[in-house]
Amino acid sequence: xxxxxxxxxxxxxxxxxxxxxxxxxxxxxxxxxxxxxxxxxxxxxxxxxxxxxxxxxxxxxxxxxxxxxxxxxxxxxxxxxxxxxxxxxxxxxxxxxxxxxxxxxxxxxxxxxxxxxxxxxxxxxxxxxxxxxxxxxxxxx
Amino acid sequence: xxxxxxxxxxxxxxxxxxxxxxxxxxxxxxxxxxxxxxxxxxxxxxxxxxxxxxxxxxxxxxxxxxxxxxxxxxxxxxxxxxxxxxxxxxxxxxxxxxxxxxxxxxxxxxxxxxxxxxxxxxxxxxxxxxxxxxxxxxxxxxx
Numbered sequence: 115x116x117x118x119x120x121x122x123x124x125x126x127x128x129x130x131x132x133x134x135x136x137x138x139x140x141x142x143x144x145x146x147x148x149x150x151x152x153x154x155x156x157x158x159x160x161x162x163x164x165x166x167x168x169x170x171x172x173x174x175x176x177x178x179x180x181x182x183x184x185x186x187x188x189x190x191x192x193x194x195x196x197x198x199x200x201x202x203x204x205x206x207x208x209x210x211x212x213x214x215x216x217x218x219x220x221x222x223x224x225x226x227x228x229x230x231x232x233x234x235x236x237x238x239x240x241x242x243x244x245x246x247x248x249x250x251x252x253x254x255x
Numbered sequence: 256x257x258x259x260x261x262x263x264x265x266x267x268x269x270x271x272x273x274x275x276x277x278x279x280x281x282x283x284x285x286x287x288x289x290x291x292x293x294x295x296x297x298x299x300x301x302x303x304x305x306x307x308x309x310x311x312x313x314x315x316x317x318x319x320x321x322x323x324x325x326x327x328x329x330x331x332x333x334x335x336x337x338x339x340x341x342x343x344x345x346x347x348x349x350x351x352x353x354x355x356x357x358x359x360x361x362x363x364x365x366x367x368x369x370x371x372x373x374x375x376x377x378x379x380x381x382x383x384x385x386x387x388x389x390x391x392x393x394x395x396x397x398x
Contacts, residue, residue, distance in 0.1 A: 121296075122297070124275070126304040127303040128268075129300070130304035130306060137311050137312075138314060138321065139260050139321040143327055146357035150381065169360060172266070172357065172361050175265070176270060179269075180273060186279070186365050188362045188369075190367070200348040200351035200354065200373065201348065204345055205377035206341070207380075209381050210387070211342040214355050216268075219301060225312040229333070229338055232342075233338055233342040242289055246290055248351060
């Protein structure tokens, strides 16, 4: 089994453990877009400290780990128009759908939620078609 | 205590995203690129995450959270415009950039200027969504 797949499984297990901890201890769903979105649109005002603490861990710990590992690459495109359009689409889309890869994907599919499964089918389908169009046909990314 | 748990959850989440390779946009776009050099890593990440979470959902039956009054009530299993249109928009942005909200934050500390611009645009998109949703409702847009 390729090393990347093993690291994928191990990292995935950490993500799932984090989501399990958040559910069983704090009684909440670990959905990145919901946690961040609630800080932005004011809907999470009543528990903003918990949201901010989670976001702080999500930001600081990988930064320290990346430095300890001698640096990590994101390989994000240098095309600013693509970055801005993608950011807007991810922001609007995840809030409109009320979930992203962590909320609908990890937390939804694991309880066999129909909404989570349908959302995942649509975002993976749209993502796949977008890569085909913009990489293989238009050659933009 | 809940704040400390939240910080720990975010830390494990971020560490998992980093070591699984999900902060590397080429691995995510590689998963979506079924007609190119397809990279199945994301399926292993999803699988690895879903298993402990499925166990956690089982453990919620007949119990209460340690530090909360109750578990969240699942939303009505309603499939509608917001879910379908929103997930389609999200998938388009995810395919274009290789970033979704979790990894976007997790890679802010080492990803350079592009990551900041992406997160700024994402936060702007999140901020305007309540107004956009109201416009769609007002016009009666359905899918």
